[in-house]
Amino acid sequence: MVQVFENKTSYNVVGTRPIRHDGIDKVTGRAIYGADVKVPGLIWGEVLRSTEVHARIKSIDTSAAKKMPGVFAVMVHQDLADPGTETTRNGLQDVDREFFNIMAKDKVLYKGHVIAAVAAIDRNTAQEATRLIKVEYERLEPVRNVDEATSPNAPILIEDLIGDHLGENVANTNIATHFRHEFGDVEGGFKLADLIVDREVSLEMVHQGYIEPHNATVIWHEDDKLTVWSSTQGSFGVRDQTAKFVGVSPSQIRVNYSEIGGGFGGKTKVYLSPIAAILSKKSGGKPVKIVMDRPSVFQATGPAPGGKVKVKMGVTNNGKITAAEATIRYEAGAYPGSAVNAGAICIFGCYNIPASRIDGFDIVVNKPKSAAYRAPGSPQAAFAIETVVDEICENKGWDKIQFRLDNAAKKGTRRGDGVLLEKVGFEESLDATRNSSHWNSPLGKPDNGKLRGRGLACGYWMNGGGPSTCDLMLSDDGTVMMNEGSADIGGTRASIAMQAAEVLGLAAEDIKPSIPDTDSIGFTGTTGGSRTTFATGYAAYLAAQSMVKELKTRASILWEIDETDIEFSNGVFRSTKESELKLSIKELAEKLGVTGAPVSTTSSVNMAAGGNGYAVHICDLEIDPETGKTDVVRYTAIQDVGTAIHPSYAEGQIQGGVVQGIGWALNEEYFINDDGSMANYSFLDYRMPTSLDLPMIETIMVEVPNPNHPYGVRGVGEVPLCPPIAAVGNAINDAIGKRIYEQPIKPGRILDAISKD
Amino acid sequence: MTTNTTNIHIRTKINGQSYEFLAPSYMSLLDALREIVGLTGTKEGCLDGNCGACTVNMDGRIVDSCLVLAAEMNGSEIETIEGMATSDGLHPLQKTFLEEAALQCGICTPGFLVAAKGLLDNEPKPTERRIRHWLAGNLCRCTGYDKIVKAVQKAASDN
Ligand code: FES
Numbered sequence: 077m078v079q080v081f082e083n084k085t086s087y088n089v090v091g092t093r094p095i096r097h098d099g100i101d102k103v104t105g106r107a108i109y110g111a112d113v114k115v116p117g118l119i120w121g122e123v124l125r126s127t128e129v130h131a132r133i134k135s136i137d138t139s140a141a142k143k144m145p146g147v148f149a150v151m152v153h154q155d156l157a158d159p160g161t162e163t164t165r166n167g168l169q170d171v172d173r174e175f176f177n178i179m180a181k182d183k184v185l186y187k188g189h190v191i192a193a194v195a196a197i198d199r200n201t202a203q204e205a206t207r208l209i210k211v212e213y214e215r216l217e218p219v220r221n222v223d224e225a226t227s228p229n230a231p232i233l234i235e236d237l238i239g240d241h242l243g244e245n246v247a248n249t250n251i252a253t254h255f256r257h258e259f260g261d262v263e264g265g266f267k268l269a270d271l272i273v274d275r276e277v278s279l280e281m282v283h284q285g286y287i288e289p290h291n292a293t294v295i296w297h298e299d300d301k302l303t304v305w306s307s308t309q310g311s312f313g314v315r316d317q318t319a320k321f322v323g324v325s326p327s328q329i330r331v332n333y334s335e336i337g338g339g340f341g342g343k344t345k346v347y348l349s350p351i352a353a354i355l356s357k358k359s360g361g362k363p364v365k366i367v368m369d370r371p372s373v374f375q376a377t378g379p380a381p382g383g384k385v386k387v388k389m390g391v392t393n394n395g396k397i398t399a400a401e402a403t404i405r406y407e408a409g410a411y412p413g414s415a416v417n418a419g420a421i422c423i424f425g426c427y428n429i430p431a432s433r434i435d436g437f438d439i440v441v442n443k444p445k446s447a448a449y450r451a452p453g454s455p456q457a458a459f460a461i462e463t464v465v466d467e468i469c470e471n472k473g474w475d476k477i478q479f480r481l482d483n484a485a486k487k488g489t490r491r492g493d494g495v496l497l498e499k500v501g502f503e504e505s506l507d508a509t510r511n512s513s514h515w516n517s518p519l520g521k522p523d524n525g526k527l528r529g530r531g532l533a534c535g536y537w538m539n540g541g542g543p544s545t546c547d548l549m550l551s552d553d554g555t556v557m558m559n560e561g562s563a564d565i566g567g568t569r570a571s572i573a574m575q576a577a578e579v580l581g582l583a584a585e586d587i588k589p590s591i592p593d594t595d596s597i598g599f600t601g602t603t604g605g606s607r608t609t610f611a612t613g614y615a616a617y618l619a620a621q622s623m624v625k626e627l628k629t630r631a632s633i634l635w636e637i638d639e640t641d642i643e644f645s646n647g648v649f650r651s652t653k654e655s656e657l658k659l660s661i662k663e664l665a666e667k668l669g670v671t672g673a674p675v676s677t678t679s680s681v682n683m684a685a686g687g688n689g690y691a692v693h694i695c696d697l698e699i700d701p702e703t704g705k706t707d708v709v710r711y712t713a714i715q716d717v718g719t720a721i722h723p724s725y726a727e728g729q730i731q732g733g734v735v736q737g738i739g740w741a742l743n744e745e746y747f748i749n750d751d752g753s754m755a756n757y758s759f760l761d762y763r764m765p766t767s768l769d770l771p772m773i774e775t776i777m778v779e780v781p782n783p784n785h786p787y788g789v790r791g792v793g794e795v796p797l798c799p800p801i802a803a804v805g806n807a808i809n810d811a812i813g814k815r816i817y818e819q820p821i822k823p824g825r826i827l828d829a830i831s832k833d
Numbered sequence: 834m835t836t837n838t839t840n841i842h843i844r845t846k847i848n849g850q851s852y853e854f855l856a857p858s859y860m861s862l863l864d865a866l867r868e869i870v871g872l873t874g875t876k877e878g879c880l881d882g883n884c885g886a887c888t889v890n891m892d893g894r895i896v897d898s899c900l901v902l903a904a905e906m907n908g909s910e911i912e913t914i915e916g917m918a919t920s921d922g923l924h925p926l927q928k929t930f931l932e933e934a935a936l937q938c939g940i941c942t943p944g945f946l947v948a949a950k951g952l953l954d955n956e957p958k959p960t961e962r963r964i965r966h967w968l969a970g971n972l973c974r975c976t977g978y979d980k981i982v983k984a985v986q987k988a989a990s991d992n
Pocket residue numbers: 876877878879880881882883884885886887888897898899900
């Protein structure tokens with residue numbers, strides 16, 4: 077369902093549902109994903125991973141592996157190129173520590189940490205060779221969570237880490253950063269409050285759970301140029317990061333596009349391509365392919381941070397928020413750089429709060445280095461704030477939508493980090509929720525003895541912008557070839573092409589999108605932050621505008637009239653003076669030769685913020701009081717999408733995000749053993765939702781156009797993951813009359829809560 | 834290549850075509866398809882039977898090809914995603930997956946299509962519950978399953 081809130085311009089292509097351009101290849105098995113790449117002379121790489129959670133490496137003996145028949149090369153950390161200076165190794169954006177994450181030097185910081193790698197004639201031989209590598213460890217005490225990491229005598233993970241604690245340099249710490257956002261009179265605000273609710277939630281790490289494992293294939297050519305294939309959300313990111321860790325300049329690397337089998341933020345970093353590059357070099361330029369196995373994907377690639385989030389909120393008896401305070405402590409994993417920054421920006425993003433203070437802590441623990449996961453940092457924060465808001469409404473008997481409307485973020489609201497909001501669609505989304513059939517239908521009482529509950533929760537994500545490039549080339553038959561630089565994870569070729577088609581008055585099918593290698597398209601940022609349809613779409617829009625301008629010139633040459641006397645609409649150029657002079661783009665394309673050179677245009681943009689995203693979710697669920705098992709029976713996601721370019725794929729983003737969120741709320745977690753290792757590193761034990769666990773996910777797309785995009789696009793991909801943990805939690809409270817502040821809200825916890833009276 | 838590897842002689846039919854080759858005894862059906870026969874439409878997601886990305890049809894049954902040894906292909910008939918479209922065009926399920934936008938990244942799609950075909954071949958009019966149950970061995974992390982279930986329903990109703 078789509079609800080429009082402002083006078084909508086009528087579009088020909090935007091808002092329709094064409095078949096995606098890459099669809100045929102993906103339903104026939106012909107699409108080439110990273111692991112499908114075949115090159116002549118290919119050999120296989122494999123890595124050796126730490127069996128220890130926290131240990132010093134005393135020695136690595138690779139001699140037996142080197143001697144094994146079929147082995148071409150063996151590498152350790154010292155074979156990588158040191159990219160960084162000491163000064164860049166600290167603080168939150170500590171990318172250079174990835175240098176030690178890719179391959180451990182003298183310490184391993186989590187089970188699965190890469191220690192060495194082998195290239196061999198085939199995958200099996202490479203695997204066997206890694207088993208011949210002997211590592212001697214000196215075992216250290218593991219640090220398993222934020223409380224252990226910050227306790228007085230905690231083992232220190234990174235000895236040379238200098239923490240930034242509110243501007244002070246602190247040595248000998250596991251807290252990489254402590255920052256604060258504050259404005260207004262917070263203490264004064266709490267004094268004005270008639271009710272203050274103060275709660276802390278705790279969360280475990282969860283994984284993005286993309287079905288395609290990480291992979292890389294690299295050729296190190298004799299002239300020190302590199303060719304790379306890798307499943308990634310951003311080819312340019314792979315190029316630049318790989319260059320840094322193997323000691324070449326980015327221009328020496330060409331990253332070919334391959335299809336990507338899911339990422340959700342987890343494929344924004346490199347794990348394998350620097351290793352495959354060095355192995356290729358050491359093997360004399362043989363192409364080396366590495367495909368990660370599933371246990372390693374879980375144990376060694378980017379989970380979303382677990383941790384603790386505490387929220388205190390004050391309200392007056394007439395339903396106004398007076399002040400709020402938050403403390404967010406996230407697990408960065410083995411190296412600094414959790415999503416606590418974004419979590420702090422988002423935590424109060426739904427509300428207009430006169431005074432607030434937010435403390436963020438980025439804390440290292442002996443778990444894999446965290447990575448982005450769909451609205452990084454915001455879902456955990458939303459669990460805390462939306463639980464507190466629900467509790468306030470429950471305590472006061474207030475309508476949950478009215479309270480939020482009375483305190484809703486809108487144009488001019490100051491976000492927790494001080495930024496003033498532009499026009500946003502939160503109030504409209506709340507209105508749509510209040511009018512929805514789900515909210516207005518009775519919850520019903522099951523006759524099977526189960527307990528039923530309904531929960532509501534909201535979420536906020538700021539959405540990204542950044543650099544993108546799009547080239548358009550007009551063919552003689554009037555179709556347009558399009559190159560764009562964004563990795564397509566879920567239909568963005570279509571949503572970008574549709575924006576060009578809208579400008580040109582062509583059908584979506586008349587645009588032929590390609591995603592070329594990094595040598596063949598201008599720089600384009602990684603697909604992430606819900607930026608692609610917004611920013612690369614805008615580049616396509618501008619390139620199409622330039623094409624219209626150029627074609628006007630050509631028509632004026634053809635007709636021998638003044639350019640200013642030509643207008644363009646719905647794909648047709650017309651003389652404003654002589655009505656018989658008109659040509660469609662297709663007709664004009666045939667005649668281009670006589671007017672000059674082939675027509676191609678390009679546009680590169682660097683977009684500011686992507687137009688804030690808001691979501692409101694309603695969850696109905698049933699709990700079996702005997703087993704504690706929860707089944708979601710109805711779920712509706714209401715979201716301001718700005719403008720849905722391809723409504724099916726916008727809906728798909730929302731539905732997919734909701735389901736990941738339901739998994740996060742109910743079962744998904746890194747279950748950590750006493751020794752600090754992950755217990756459940758298979759899909760069997762890390763239980764993601766299956767089709768059988770779910771109802772249909774209803775969506776209501778609210779369209780409050782983004783003022784910063786010609787078609788009003790806002791990013792849609794991330795904010796749907798923000799409300800579910802709290803929506804499920806609030807529904808469970810409604811069902812059993814008890815709040816559970818620990819994620820996942822699993823059967824054991826529910827049974828404990830029911831039995832405690 | 835590995836020392837002490839025995840190679841097994843395999844005669845099989847894949848998508849109606851006969852093949853004969855040698856495969857190492859440890860090799861899975863999945864790897865034989867991908868690495869020896871060169872059909873990479875069947876995907877690897879976990880190698881332990883829990884994602885369904887590697888689903889193929891073996892003698893009329895849906896199997897996770899990562900759990901079947903290549904040696905077991907001998908004398909079998911295998912159908913993979915590459916055999917689903919014919920010279921008459923796409924299979925109805927392939928069409929409805931496109932029309933219903935039932936794929937986002939598409940990595941799970943070959944497995945879902947082969948599995949769903951296995952269902953509709955035997956049960957032309959399954960209920961939503963039955964579809965969800967049948968497809969529970971195939972993980973999709975992108976779509977939330979909504980549009981996949983709807984695409985199967987639509988193909989079934991066109992049956
Ligand atoms: S790869 Fe076979 S079930 Fe996952």
